[in-house]
Each structure stands twice: as structure tokens, then as C-alpha cells.
Amino acid sequence: MxxxxxxxxxxxxxxxxxxxxxxxxxxxxxxxxxxxxxxxxxxxxxxxxxxxxxxxxxxxxxxxxxxxxxxxxxxxxxxxxxxxxxxxxxxxxxxxxxxxxxxxxxxxxxxxxxxxxxxxxxxxxxxxxxxxxxxGVKSVAEVAKIRHVCEIVSDAFEALLDKLRAGMNEWEASRVMRIDVLERGADSSPYMMGVAGAGGYDNIIMGPTNRVIKNGDILILDTGTTFDGYYCDFDRNYAFGAPDEDAQRAYDIVFQATEAGLAAARPGATTTDLWRAMNEVLEAGGALSNNVGRLGHGLGMQLTEWPSNKTGDDTELLPGMVLTIEPGMEFKPGQMMVHEENIIVTEDGCELLTRRAPDEMWLID
Amino acid sequence: MxxxxxxxxxxxxxxxxxxxxxxxxxxxxxxxxxxxxxxxxxxxxxxxxxxxxxxxxxxxxxxxxxxxxxxxxxxxxxxxxxxxxxxxxxxxxxxxxxxxxxxxxxxxxxxxxxxxxxxxxxxxxxxxxxxxxxxGVKSVAEVAKIRHVCEIVSDAFEALLDKLRAGMNEWEASRVMRIDVLERGADSSPYMMGVAGAGGYDNIIMGPTNRVIKNGDILILDTGTTFDGYYCDFDRNYAFGAPDEDAQRAYDIVFQATEAGLAAARPGATTTDLWRAMNEVLEAGGALSNNVGRLGHGLGMQLTEWPSNKTGDDTELLPGMVLTIEPGMEFKPGQMMVHEENIIVTEDGCELLTRRAPDEMWLID
Known part of the structure; x- marks a missing residue:
């Protein structure tokens, strides 16, 4: 002050x-x-x-x-x-x-x-x-709460593999997940976004709707769930039936962009560096666009907090900062692929708070 | 304009x-x-x-x-x-x-x-x-959504009689209710407040906590649950074991104050009239105080909306307004009793959107 x-x-x-x-x-x-x-x-x-x-x-x-x-x-x-x-x-x-x-x-x-x-x-x-x-810099007690809710939600995303099925609508899929995280001990789930689309979804903020999920769809579930007042914020993608080659390739590119973000996150690097590391992989992979405006952000008592992983943000990373790594791209007109993980910046790099997404898209048969 | x-x-x-x-x-x-x-x-x-x-x-x-x-x-x-x-x-x-x-x-x-x-x-x-x-004046479509979520939550409050038991803590009781309203088709439950106390609770906004509910406690659950973007906002009281005479009497007084509020709600009356009708019953019943500052409020896209049922508010009631009728009092130092119902003002009176609370406190044996 x-x-x-x-x-x-x-x-x-x-x-x-x-x-x-x-x-x-x-x-x-x-x-x-x-x-x-x-x-x-x-x-x-x-x-x-x-x-x-x-x-x-x-x-x-x-x-x-x-x-x-x-x-x-x-x-x-x-x-x-x-x-x-x-x-x-x-x-x-x-x-x-x-x-x-x-x-x-x-x-x-x-x-x-x-x-x-x-x-x-x-x-x-x-x-x-x-x-x-x-x-911006979280205390040990704050990180423990975020880590706890990340674990609950990581478990719930995996358990969902047995609960999702074609024929559910987006609301039903989101509700199953919301109930499961509460049963696992989360306090509340203010943000439970589910959107599906044939071969890929066309947005990540307008769901859930009553649209019925069909074979051939890809569903993204993205949740801000809380424990003792602290949020996680990450997503997972589910393919209903084997995804086509374009979607598989997009998943792989965005997975690799996440890896690049994780490798770049360390004290002294900036949010611009983080953005650049991810964006290079996305551009090389043929990203058409990304209307999200950034590739991740701070996280804690709010679903999204300062800073933004964005060119020109230039915030220096410090040990104790909790961030989302959130690369995404439009890989075909009207078809998006977005991944998201949560990390804490450590003394010499970063540590995942979420259980890493699988390197191949989860499949609902 | x-x-x-x-x-x-x-x-x-x-x-x-x-x-x-x-x-x-x-x-x-x-x-x-x-x-x-x-x-x-x-x-x-x-x-x-x-x-x-x-x-x-x-x-x-x-x-x-x-x-x-x-x-x-x-x-x-x-x-x-x-x-x-x-x-x-x-x-x-x-x-x-x-x-x-x-x-x-x-x-x-x-x-x-x-x-x-x-x-x-x-x-x-x-x-x-x-x-x-x-x-302030809701459309038919808006009222239908509020009525629907009031029905879901009325059902859930009744069903809770079979699910609550001494030994649960306030969090667990609130979570059971939150999960149940989701399973019944509510969209989300941003406000699920549960507070218990021996012979009566001492506040209605600081729960739930990890306090274990014991025999002799009274639990209030108060929820703002939504359907398609519209809220209900009402509460119910549960006695764990037979309540003592003071709590029974307080329940009866606040129940009668609700009746007085329901009788007073009609076009042309004001929010001050509503407040006065309820407050007379509470004062005659020996209310020590009420730190809520009002006895109900508007309801719709937000948990609480203009106007306030409060002396000096003086808002004229119009057909189509949706309000909460929410009398409450401190009946012994540190012991409160609060009831709440949701109504729509009609052409010649009002109609309950909630299923009326029982005239004797629900008992968990």
C-alpha cells in the first residue's frame, strides 16, 4: 500500500x-x-x-x-x-x-x-x-483447498466414463457430473458447462442445452467446482463413438500445446511466454482461430482471476501462483477443441494440481 | 423511459x-x-x-x-x-x-x-x-418457471423427512437436499443454507458448518434453487426429537404471522401493510428482535429483488408481482424461528407458489 x-x-x-x-x-x-x-x-x-x-x-x-x-x-x-x-x-x-x-x-x-x-x-x-x-500468490492453505477440489473433480471426470451414454442430453450429462462432485465432497459447482457437437463443439460457454448427444458427437465438460471457497477450473473431452481423424488430430495438437505450456511455466517466465509456447503448437497444427482471447488465467477464490496467458500481458510468474493452462483452437469451421489443466508455479517449474488428461480422447461406446 | x-x-x-x-x-x-x-x-x-x-x-x-x-x-x-x-x-x-x-x-x-x-x-x-x-411484475412465462422450481423444492423438503437423521452435520444435511433437488430436475442450487441449534438456531446466513446435528436441535434449511434462470426462495424447519414448548410456540406464532401476511397480500395493499400484518402477530407473540431488516422481498431472476416488506417501503402491490412472505423472530436470546413462503399477487389476493409449511414442525425421530 x-x-x-x-x-x-x-x-x-x-x-x-x-x-x-x-x-x-x-x-x-x-x-x-x-x-x-x-x-x-x-x-x-x-x-x-x-x-x-x-x-x-x-x-x-x-x-x-x-x-x-x-x-x-x-x-x-x-x-x-x-x-x-x-x-x-x-x-x-x-x-x-x-x-x-x-x-x-x-x-x-x-x-x-x-x-x-x-x-x-x-x-x-x-x-x-x-x-x-x-x-496472485497463494498461501499453502489456499493451494491445499484448490488441490483438494482438483482431486475430487479429476476422480469424477474419470468416473463419468461409466455414466455417460448417447441419448442423454447436455443437461443430463452436466447434472450427472454435478451430482457426482457433490457426492464426492465438493461444496458446490457454480460452473458446470457441457456442450456437444457432431465431430466437435462450436462453443464452450453456451451449454448445457436440451440437445441430445448422439453417436459421433464430442462432448466437452468444463467445471468450476468449489471446496471451502476455492475453485478448480478444468475440462475434459469425451468422444461418443470413435472420433474421426480431424478430431483425433485436433485433440493431439491441443494435448501437445498443453505440454508446451506446462514446460514453459516456471518462475521468471511471463504469461506472454506461456501464451507463446502454446500458441506456436496451435498455429503449427493449423488452428483457424480462438475467440477465447487468452490461453489460461489465474484461479483461486474466483473461477478466473488475474493474470491472463495472453500476448502483451507480460505478468512475471512467481512461485505460489495458481494458473490454468488452457489451449484451444477452432480446427474446422464451427468445430473447437479446448483442453485445460490447473497448475501451481513452484520454485523451479510447475506442478499439476489436476490429474493430467489422457493422451487419447476418452471414448464412450 | x-x-x-x-x-x-x-x-x-x-x-x-x-x-x-x-x-x-x-x-x-x-x-x-x-x-x-x-x-x-x-x-x-x-x-x-x-x-x-x-x-x-x-x-x-x-x-x-x-x-x-x-x-x-x-x-x-x-x-x-x-x-x-x-x-x-x-x-x-x-x-x-x-x-x-x-x-x-x-x-x-x-x-x-x-x-x-x-x-x-x-x-x-x-x-x-x-x-x-x-x-417487478412477472410475465406468465416467468411465473411458470418460479412455480415449477417451487414445486420441485416443496417435494424435496418433504422427502427430506426420510433422509435427515441426528448425527449428520449441517453440511451433510444441506448436501443431501442439494443433490435431491438436482435429481428432481432443478438446474442449480446456488443458495442452500442449513443451520441447526439446540432448541433453535442463532442465525440464518452463516451455515452450513461442520456442526453435528443432535437430538434436541432445530434445523432450518433455506434454499434459493433455480429452474431456467428463475429462483424459488423458501425455508423449512425440522425438529430433531420433540421440540420444547418455547420452540413449538415460536413455530406457531411465526406460522400465524405467515397466515396474516398471506391474508394481507392483494393489489392495492403496500409492502408496508404486509410488514405490519406480520409484525403485529410477531410482536403480540413476544418477538425479542429480528435482525433481517424486513419480512420478505421480491423474487425472480435473483434470490432477492425489490421491493422489501418493510415499514416505510410503501411499494403498492400489483397483480403479477412475486414475493416472499418471510416472518421471523428471536424468541429467546440467541434462538430464532423463521418461516418463508413464495406467492404471486393475483387480481384479488394472492396465490401460494410453494406448498404451505405444515402447521406443526416436522419431526425427525
Whole structure:
């Protein structure tokens, strides 16, 4: 914070409130009430939260918990928050907020502007860089949770070989997987994307639908499943009946691109290097395009986190960063192949958190 | 929009993009890329979306779909969006945005401010009131989805009588219910809150935990489960072994408060009337407090929506509004009892969408 010339941070989003306080609740699903935590550069944190959350927040390590009887649209914590910020920054300081890329301020913009007026001459700066640096490198405890959910889901993907069959629709296939990961001890499965297509799928974000899976289809299942608030994010491909030569070749190229990504991931390399290593294999393999915009990303309390494996991102990899390696390509018009694994960057390379996909596509007979 | 002096609306959040376009994707779980839809007071909608979402958006009824190769933090749709707004409003108009209570602008605040600068002298106004009015009254198709998920979950709550047993922990009880609603055809269960306590639970938002449920406990399960993008939101209470007199009495009072809420819900009454009808029963029954801040709320594409059943809210009920009736009270220090049902306001009263809770607490022997 000192380097960023900030006297403190204001955080409003579920993951940042959880990161600093340990407060865990599904109640974030209700958009009605804002929650605020002020994190000073030096000194004790202040939580300004709805009355309904007061006891829960007081049960965390935070001692200074202030509440109001939310919802009160006329002053939903605004004046309490302004006071807490000024106490933290002093009369002329600067508070950093969630203002930059991939950040969403989880409070009404009108209220944010009222807070900004009330705290003047204290100013609001951009806390994005500080938050990225803090969250980008995971602790041993964080990695253990991600590793655990990666193991659960690796098991479930393998077990699915016995449960999938032609004639199911995409919803049914996704539901079988969602139920299985819960039975294996995952907490929830907010992202369970299933798309199938003849010889290859044409997208990786619009499923599942009621489309019935037929022989000759390839199905991709891609899941963000959680354990104790931490995500895995990886996919597997299933061929219904022997895949044709083009699909087999695409699978092999993307598998090799994954290998290239795994080999390139080490401290000192950048996300641009990672992208280049994978992209060279994809281009040599005849990739037509890739509308995903990147070949992997950070992973942790959110399904996708900073940074992006993308040319020009140029983020230096550090030990403890958790990333997805996610090469993909359109190998024929309207037919895609995407692989994804999760890794942690180690002192001298990287380690897989997921059980590596098979080198030949899984077959459902 | 004319009444609000707006030439169009800019929407950025999952539910508003879905409401206007029909675009459904789980990909919103990734916070990396912003999505924009401009809804003119008159004329055709414009979608400005990441390339990865272009084909999916083009498959909706929207014809004007503009994309960029997101993520591009330097200009993540900002200039495309500014152009689309100016085309919609004309050179001196006003565009309404999600700025007010219960609204979150799902884009970086820094980018919002850049858009606001780029479109000058076009101004940004508050679209909250227009969005509330549109979404507050549900269509027949919307109600059918909510009714369907209410039926699934009503069945699951009853079936749970045979599946719960002392010795399970809160997580296990919640997981059994979550799996059961999926098996019955729900799409997902983002909110599955389970909390138990001896003689009564002390909160309704901090579970589930690993606390083992014992004889003498009361367990509340409260779920926001979805079907085709629409939520139910209701709870049920289970006594493990015969509940003591205080808990039985509290159950009865809150049951009667629900009856009073159901009787008061009709067109022309307000949310304040609803609150008063329930609150009178709770106060007469000796309620110590209620930190929830209201006794129910709107329901639909979100777990909780405007309005709030609360003194001073004063929203007039209209046929087609879907609401929760949610009386609750602390009946002894640290012991709460909360009931919840879902209703639709009809021409001359209201209709239950949930199967009414039993008039005596369900008993797990």
C-alpha cells in the first residue's frame, strides 16, 4: 500500500471481504445489502456490515464490527462507511478501492459517489494493483483447498466414463457430473458447462442445452467446482463413438500445446511466454482461430482471476501462483477443441494440481 | 423511459442482459470480461459483448451484436460502448444505468468513468426505477418457471423427512437436499443454507458448518434453487426429537404471522401493510428482535429483488408481482424461528407458489 501511496483499502466484493476477514456466507447471493471492509495500511480492520451479518462477522478475527439495520436505501451504510474511511486514512489520505480490470464494486454507484463526497478531501485511488499482488500468490492453505477440489473433480471426470451414454442430453450429462462432485465432497459447482457437437463443439460457454448427444458427437465438460471457497477450473473431452481423424488430430495438437505450456511455466517466465509456447503448437497444427482471447488465467477464490496467458500481458510468474493452462483452437469451421489443466508455479517449474488428461480422447461406446 | 426522461438504458449485469436479450450462460461466473446491452426507448437493441460470446448473443433475437477480442484491459469494450450509446441517445440525450439500490454495475468503475467522459454531452442517469417497474411484475412465462422450481423444492423438503437423521452435520444435511433437488430436475442450487441449534438456531446466513446435528436441535434449511434462470426462495424447519414448548410456540406464532401476511397480500395493499400484518402477530407473540431488516422481498431472476416488506417501503402491490412472505423472530436470546413462503399477487389476493409449511414442525425421530 505504501508503494501505491494508499493509506488503506476499501473492499466490497465477496471474495475480498472473505480474503481479509475469513467471513464465509452464501448470503452474498442476495444483492440487496452492501458489505464493506476497510483495511488500513497499518492498524486494525473495520467491518461495516448489515445487522443480519453482525454476529457472523464478529465471529471472525475482526474486532471492530459496525452494523446498521439494512436494507435502508436512504443510507445503506454510507455514513458509517465514510466515518470508518476517514478514521483510517486521516483527514487528507487516500483509500484504494476495487476500480480496475476484472474488479466490480459491489455497492450502488450512487452510494459510492456519496461516500466519495462525504470523505473529501480524502480521495479514492485504485486498489487493483495491491489486491492483485496479494491474491496472485497463494498461501499453502489456499493451494491445499484448490488441490483438494482438483482431486475430487479429476476422480469424477474419470468416473463419468461409466455414466455417460448417447441419448442423454447436455443437461443430463452436466447434472450427472454435478451430482457426482457433490457426492464426492465438493461444496458446490457454480460452473458446470457441457456442450456437444457432431465431430466437435462450436462453443464452450453456451451449454448445457436440451440437445441430445448422439453417436459421433464430442462432448466437452468444463467445471468450476468449489471446496471451502476455492475453485478448480478444468475440462475434459469425451468422444461418443470413435472420433474421426480431424478430431483425433485436433485433440493431439491441443494435448501437445498443453505440454508446451506446462514446460514453459516456471518462475521468471511471463504469461506472454506461456501464451507463446502454446500458441506456436496451435498455429503449427493449423488452428483457424480462438475467440477465447487468452490461453489460461489465474484461479483461486474466483473461477478466473488475474493474470491472463495472453500476448502483451507480460505478468512475471512467481512461485505460489495458481494458473490454468488452457489451449484451444477452432480446427474446422464451427468445430473447437479446448483442453485445460490447473497448475501451481513452484520454485523451479510447475506442478499439476489436476490429474493430467489422457493422451487419447476418452471414448464412450 | 419517457416518464424517467431517459433515451435508453445501459445494462451490464447478468440478470438484466438476460432479461432483455434471452442470453443465458454460466460464463458470468468469470469476472474478467464485461458485457453490455443498450436498450433504446425506441428502436433496436445493441449488444456489445466479448468475442467469445458473439455467436451465443447472435443466436438470440438481438441482431446488432458488436464484439471485441476480450480481455483487452486497455479498452475492454469502452469505445465500442460509447459509440453505441451515442447512436442510441443522439448527441445530447441521457442514458439510464444500474446506479441505484440493489443494483451493481458489472464493469470496472474506471471504465464506467471513461465511458461517461467519452459520451459527453450525453449524460448518464439512474435507470433503477425503470428496471424495477419492468422486472417487478412477472410475465406468465416467468411465473411458470418460479412455480415449477417451487414445486420441485416443496417435494424435496418433504422427502427430506426420510433422509435427515441426528448425527449428520449441517453440511451433510444441506448436501443431501442439494443433490435431491438436482435429481428432481432443478438446474442449480446456488443458495442452500442449513443451520441447526439446540432448541433453535442463532442465525440464518452463516451455515452450513461442520456442526453435528443432535437430538434436541432445530434445523432450518433455506434454499434459493433455480429452474431456467428463475429462483424459488423458501425455508423449512425440522425438529430433531420433540421440540420444547418455547420452540413449538415460536413455530406457531411465526406460522400465524405467515397466515396474516398471506391474508394481507392483494393489489392495492403496500409492502408496508404486509410488514405490519406480520409484525403485529410477531410482536403480540413476544418477538425479542429480528435482525433481517424486513419480512420478505421480491423474487425472480435473483434470490432477492425489490421491493422489501418493510415499514416505510410503501411499494403498492400489483397483480403479477412475486414475493416472499418471510416472518421471523428471536424468541429467546440467541434462538430464532423463521418461516418463508413464495406467492404471486393475483387480481384479488394472492396465490401460494410453494406448498404451505405444515402447521406443526416436522419431526425427525
Amino acid at each position: 505504501q508503494a501505491a501511496e494508499l493509506d488503506g483499502l476499501l473492499v466490497t466484493s465477496e471474495q475480498h471481504v472473505r480474503y481479509f476477514t475469513g467471513f464465509v456466507s452464501q448470503f452474498w447471493a442476495s444483492p440487496t445489502r452492501p458489505w464493506f471492509v476497510v483495511v488500513p495500511a497499518k492498524g486494525a480492520l473495520v467491518a461495516v456490515v448489515p445487522e443480519i451479518g453482525g454476529p457472523g462477522m464478529a465471529a471472525t478475527w475482526i474486532e471492530d464490527v459496525r452494523t446498521w439495520p439494512a436494507p435502508v436505501p436512504d443510507d445503506d451504510g454510507v455514513s458509517l462507511l465514510a466515518d470508518a474511511i476517514i478514521e483510517t486514512t486521516g483527514p487528507t489520505g487516500c483509500i484504494g478501492a476495487e476500480l480496475g480490470p476484472e474488479m466490480v464494486l459491489r455497492m450502488p454507484v450512487n452510494d459510492f459517489e456519496r461516500v466519495r463526497d462525504l470523505i473529501k478531501p480524502v480521495t479514492v485511488g485504485d486498489g487493483t494493483q495491491v489486491l492483485r499482488q496479494l491474491r | 419517457q416518464a424517467a426522461e431517459l433515451d435508453g438504458l445501459l445494462v451490464t449485469s447478468e440478470q438484466h442482459v438476460r432479461y432483455f436479450t434471452g442470453f443465458v450462460s454460466q460464463f458470468w461466473a468469470s469476472p474478467t470480461r464485461p458485457w453490455f446491452v443498450v436498450v433504446p426507448a425506441k428502436g433496436a437493441l445493441v449488444a456489445v459483448v466479448p468475442e467469445i460470446g458473439g455467436p451465443g448473443m447472435a443466436a438470440t433475437w438481438i441482431e446488432d451484436v458488436r464484439t471485441w477480442p476480450a480481455p483487452v484491459p486497455d479498452d475492454d469494450g469502452v469505445s465500442l460502448l460509447a459509440d453505441a450509446i451515442i447512436e442510441t441517445t443522439g448527441p445530447t440525450g441521457c442514458i439510464g444505468a444500474e446506479l441505484g439500490p440493489e443494483m451493481v454495475l458489472r464493469m470496472p468503475v474506471n471504465d464506467f468513468e471513461r465511458v461517461r467522459d467519452l459520451i459527453k454531452p450525453v449524460t448518464v442517469g439512474d435507470g433503477t426505477q425503470v428496471l424495477r417497474q419492468l422486472r
